[in-house]
Amino acid sequence: MTLVSKISASESKINSYENEISQFKSNRESDVTKIAYLEFEINNLRNENDNLNKENLTLNIERTELFLNRSEIIPDIEEKITSNNLELGSLYVKDKEEN
Incomplete structure (x- = not known):
C-alpha cells in the first residue's frame, strides 16, 4: 500500500469516526x-x-535531491565519454599513421 493510499485510508477512517461521534452525541x-x-x-x-505525511515529505525531498544530483552527474559523465571517445579516436589515427 502506497503512502498516498495509507494517508487516504486514514483520512477516511477519521471522517467515519467523526461521523459516528456526531451520531452518538x-x-x-x-x-x-x-x-x-x-x-x-x-x-x-x-x-x-x-x-x-512527514515520511511522504521526506521521500519527496530525497527524490528531489536525487534528481538534482542526477542532473549534475549526467553532464559530467557525458563529457568524460566524449573526451574518452576523442582520445580513442586520436589514438586510432596515430596508430594508423604509424603502421
Whole structure:
C-alpha cells in the first residue's frame, strides 16, 4: 500500500469516526465509552497520518535531491565519454599513421 493510499485510508477512517461521534452525541443514550474509544482512535489515526505525511515529505525531498544530483552527474559523465571517445579516436589515427 502506497503512502498516498495509507494517508487516504486514514483520512477516511477519521471522517467515519467523526461521523459516528456526531451520531452518538446526538443520541441521548449515547455510549460514553464508545465516544472515548473513537476519540482515542481518531487521535491515533491523526498521529499516524501526520507521520505518513512527514515520511511522504521526506521521500519527496530525497527524490528531489536525487534528481538534482542526477542532473549534475549526467553532464559530467557525458563529457568524460566524449573526451574518452576523442582520445580513442586520436589514438586510432596515430596508430594508423604509424603502421
